[in-house]
Amino acid sequence: MKRKLRVLIAKPGLDGHDRGAKVVAHALKDAGIEVIYTGLRQTPLQIVNTAIQEDVDVIGLSILSGAHMRLFPEIMKLLKEKKTAGILVFAGGVIPEDDIPKLNEIGIQHVFTPGTPTDEVVSFLKNKFPDRV
Amino acid sequence: MDLRSNVDTLIDRFKDGDKMALAKAMTLVENGASELVDRIKSEKNMKSESEPWIIGITGAPGVGKSTLIDKLIDPFSTDNKRVFVFAVDPTSKLSGGAILGDRVRMQRYATNDNVFIRSVATRGSNGGVSYHLIDMIDLALAFGYDIVIVETVGAGQIDLDIFDISDTTVLVLMPEQGDGIQTYKAGMTEMADIFVINKADKRGADKMVEQLRVMMSTRAVRKWQSPILKVISTENVGIDILVKELKRHRRYLLSSKKIKDRERLRKLMKVKGNMLAKFEASLSKTLEGLSNEELDSLNRHEMYIRILKNFLDGKEGEDECQ
Ligand SMILES: Nc1nc2c(ncn2[C@@H]2O[C@H](COP(=O)(O)OP(=O)(O)O)[C@@H](O)[C@H]2O)c(=O)[nH]1
Ligand SMILES: [Mg+2]
Secondary structure, eight states, rough: OOOOOEEEEEBBBBSSHHHHHHHHHHHHHTTTTTTEEOOOBBHHHHHHHHHHHHTOEEEEEEOOOOOOOHHHHHHHHHEEEEETTOEEEEEEEEEOGGGGHHHHHHHOEEEOOOTTOOHHHHHHHHHSSSOOO | OGGGOOOOHHHHHHHOOOHHHHHHHHHHHHHHHHHHHHHHHHSSOOOSSSSSSEEEOOOOOTSSHHHHHHHHOOOOOOOTEEEEEEEEEOOOOOTSHHHHHHHHGGGGGGTTEEEEEEEEETTTTTTOOOTHHHHHHHHHHTTOOOOOEEOOTTTTTTTTTHHHSSEEEEEEEEETTTTTGSSOOOHHHHHHHHEEEEEEEOOOOHHHHHHHHHHHHHHOSSOOOOEEEEEEEGGSSSSSHHHHHHHHHHHHHHHTTHHHHHHHHHHHHHHHHHHHHHHHHHHHHHHHHHOHHHHSSSOHHHHHHHHHHHHHHOOSOOOOOO
């Protein structure tokens, strides 16, 4: 029996809606993944503590508000401080292409730009965890 | 270093009160490593002065269980108690995946040191709770949590159910809920220790209380008469009375020694859950391994023998935790 993949879908910042995050969550569920969902307006500390309590393998950050360059580094820093080695982080939402290299640099493995089909998120995870999804 | 593959370090850090170690131990146990619970319990001095208290909150989806638990945590944690919440949601039969979204309503506690929330999918079990939930509860207690609250959609068969696991079970209903209480199996209302009519701000709450009273009047008189409480979780109305009733039930269990019955039931259910998980895994493997020829040629009895033999040999379906 393989250990089920657990993914946290988290919404940092002050976004007013979470349709996109929910669509991704459903796609992952349909791929056999256990998805933990945080709801809106999460602080970096809430997200990191949740990831620890839920012992997730992956965090998916969804953001629309434009605050990613402020919030994502904070999240990555907290993950490092709390020594959560091995959690893979990806992001999606409204994130300009120009910001992506910077985000990769701080440890965000992949950034999905608006309009990415959910299949792509699933195959990204399948690739990273070949025997778990 | 992955703590999950270094059990000695994991246990040391668990004993030191490291929450990450607790979370990783939960994952191992959820995947079948029940021995880890025994090891931790034998190595860690369990707090013996306080009896554990396991509270089940059950009811149909959408009646407001998560919202209710969010409000319940406050009075308990200000009592200087440490609270652990298990939020159980069903696994999709089709994909094996799950969306675990109960904690959305409790996220304000994500930064509270005395509260730990863990989402759990039912996985293979059809009893409305995961096979390994009791092991996971044991871990929470061994770590030092005083109160464990379990949220579950009580739709399961009465096979391995929340009633067998909890000391106190609250059945949450709401006005205008489908066909009302008739939709519940008789067993479910029989076994609830406390009824909550949540969303009492909506029409029909009093009617529902009345229906329940009528139903209860036909049930044999017992020492514990399950109270029926009207609550508005979103507005924190009625929570104080619920907490009082929960504590009253707890005193009743302690004074009537019924708490020991519940403990015994829990121990039995734990063995049952562990065995069912192992058997189910082994059974699936054996069935998958049968060729078409074998399927046609083996008779029923031979098939059973094959299944049991593989199970006993332990070659098939061994839980693998990495
Ligand atoms: N009007 C009203 N709505 C409530 C009450 N309690 C919960 N809700 C709402 O009911 C919905 C489902 O609540 P949730 O706690 O997720 O239900 P669960 O599926 O039983 O855990 C949410 O939109 C809540 O805000 C209440 O007392 N009154
Ligand atoms: Mg819920």
